Amino acid sequence: MTDFPDIPVDDISQDDNVVAYDASTFRQTPHNLEAEQALLGAILANNDAMERVQDFLTEEHFINPAHRQIYQASRKLIEKGLIASPVTLKPYFENEDSLAEIGGAEYLARLAGAAVTIINAAEYGQIIHQMSLKRELINVGTDIVNGAYDHSVDNTAQNQIEKAEVNLYALAEQGSAEGGFKSFEKSTADAISIIEMAFKRGGKLAGKTTGFDSINRKIGGLHKSDLMIIAGRPAMGKTALATNIAFNTAKAYRDDMALGISHEESKGAVVAFFSLEMAADQLAARILAEQAGLSSQDLRQGKLSQEEFNKLARTAQELEDLPLFIDDTASLNIGALRTRARRLKRKHGVGLVIVDYLQLLSGSGRGGRGPENRVQEISEITRGLKGLAKELQIPVMALSQLSRAVEARENKRPLLSDLRESGSIEQDADMVTFVYRPEYYHNLVQPDEGTPEHLDWMAKGELLFGRAEFIIAKQRHGPTGKIDLLFEASTTKFSDLPESAAYLPKQNN
Numbered sequence: 225m226t227d228f229p230d231i232p233v234d235d236i237s238q239d240d241n242v243v244a245y246d247a248s249t250f251r252q253t254p255h256n257l258e259a260e261q262a263l264l265g266a267i268l269a270n271n272d273a274m275e276r277v278q279d280f281l282t283e284e285h286f287i288n289p290a291h292r293q294i295y296q297a298s299r300k301l302i303e304k305g306l307i308a309s310p311v312t313l314k315p316y317f318e319n320e321d322s323l324a325e326i327g328g329a330e331y332l333a334r335l336a337g338a339a340v341t342i343i344n345a346a347e348y349g350q351i352i353h354q355m356s357l358k359r360e361l362i363n364v365g366t367d368i369v370n371g372a373y374d375h376s377v378d379n380t381a382q383n384q385i386e387k388a389e390v391n392l393y394a395l396a397e398q399g400s401a402e403g404g405f406k407s408f409e410k411s412t413a414d415a416i417s418i419i420e421m422a423f424k425r426g427g428k429l430a431g432k433t434t435g436f437d438s439i440n441r442k443i444g445g446l447h448k449s450d451l452m453i454i455a456g457r458p459a460m461g462k463t464a465l466a467t468n469i470a471f472n473t474a475k476a477y478r479d480d481m482a483l484g485i486s487h488e489e490s491k492g493a494v495v496a497f498f499s500l501e502m503a504a505d506q507l508a509a510r511i512l513a514e515q516a517g518l519s520s521q522d523l524r525q526g527k528l529s530q531e532e533f534n535k536l537a538r539t540a541q542e543l544e545d546l547p548l549f550i551d552d553t554a555s556l557n558i559g560a561l562r563t564r565a566r567r568l569k570r571k572h573g574v575g576l577v578i579v580d581y582l583q584l585l586s587g588s589g590r591g592g593r594g595p596e597n598r599v600q601e602i603s604e605i606t607r608g609l610k611g612l613a614k615e616l617q618i619p620v621m622a623l624s625q626l627s628r629a630v631e632a633r634e635n636k637r638p639l640l641s642d643l644r645e646s647g648s649i650e651q652d653a654d655m656v657t658f659v660y661r662p663e664y665y666h667n668l669v670q671p672d673e674g675t676p677e678h679l680d681w682m683a684k685g686e687l688l689f690g691r692a693e694f695i696i697a698k699q700r701h702g703p704t705g706k707i708d709l710l711f712e713a714s715t716t717k718f719s720d721l722p723e724s725a726a727y728l729p730k731q732n733n
Contacts, residue, residue, distance in 0.1 A: 294332070690713075693706050
């Protein structure tokens with residue numbers, strides 16, 4: 225590349241985040257100007273070269289400001305169906321100081337003239353990308369070192385590790401350790417991509433499937449970046465519904481992979497289930513009972529016939545490759561949960577995180593143990609879960625307990641105000657839902673046998689038998705409302721309400 229002028233060091237270091245030379249060790253900041261020049265020359269000589277690098281290379285990866293502008297202008301022209309050449313780019317750079325210092329508009333012609341082939345365009349692009357990643361890695365390392373020297377009370381070692389892992393994860397995933405603004409053009413393209421996915425699925429599913437047609441129709445599936453809360457009193461079936469959804473989503477992903485459907489287009493997802501209440505083997509036994517159609521209580525007690533045991537074994541064999549990962553670590557804190565979720569995203573491409581349940585998580589450990597501090601801790605946890613959803617670009621589902629205020633009311637159907645430490649949960653969540661089984665409360669108030677009231681009670685019990693309600697109390701991007709489901713208590717399995725189920729009429733509110 226001897227035909228190109230030497231670019232002054234001052235031009236290389238115009239970015240405030242780039243230091244051209246380390247004065248103490250004389251180690252040069254990672255860069256390869258020859259690769260940048262070769263790639264730009266290839267693009268200007270033959271615009272097809274852009275196709276080989278545009279999926280992974282952006283203007284921010286170039287170290288030289290003039291090269292950034294040339295690449296950006298070329299990309300925009302090519303995306304509009306126009307030709308990017310020294311002639312078409314010349315008007316954009318006639319008054320640009322950064323280009324004038326290295327030869328002005330003539331520099332464009334020299335870039336194109338020196339290009340021989342586009343065969344190595346992708347390799348040049350990879351070199352530029354790698355150099356950019358190394359510069360970002362230096363920045364991250366510098367921040368880690370500087371942070372470790374900060375001895376302020378709030379800046380604990382655990383906080384610094386958490387921040388470092390966030391930056392390293394972002395660097396590994398996107399090639400940049402910082403967020404920053406997105407252009408409206410980029411945001412619009414992302415929105416159109418999501419809408420296109422929903423259109424291809426017939427308008428029924430924009431996100432990941434829950435496995436329940438009635439719920440999918442109401443919410444459009446589980447959407448990336450969303451925090452969804454499923455709340456309820458004990459015995460309502462929160463964990464059962466969560467395990468049903470976890471299984472359905474993981475199975476849909478496995479089935480799509482078998483059909484050759486891509487990871488991005490699959491309606492399912494790899495699932496990470498953080499079970500802070502139940503052990504992993506108990507959760508797995510529940511799923512086995514649901515899918516084998518066997519009583520979970522009989523499974524625990526070993527009350528199985530040989531035929532039932534054989535059925536259970538066949539079911540276990542069918543589900544052994546299910547992409548469902550269970551973490552049953554007790555007393556997990558929000559920082560550790562986010563760290564483990566990131567690792568699973570990196571290794572297995574996790575697409576849905578489920579937490580059972582929110583109140584069993586702990587915060588960073590700062591503060592006392594009074595009720596006010598607990599509210600602050602819950603706020604930290606919900607913000608952390610919402611941040612995880614946005615960071616990994618996946619839906620996060622968290623189960624939550626309701627306060628005892630429900631039990632004091634005549635009408636036991638839950639309300640948003642029943643959420644324990646509810647302020648931050650309701651505020652941070654994109655969707656708040658409740659699981660409610662009227663049959664459970666009906667069975668608690670049995671009148672004396674032989675009385676007219678007992679006959680009425682039995683008649684109403686028949687109408688409520690197996691009925692469950694999935695109540696959408698808040699949905700940031702859609703309607704609220706109630707969805708009727710069936711619940712089989714023996715197998716702890718939820719299912720859609722058959723349209724022909726006349727024996728389960730809707731209850732008057």
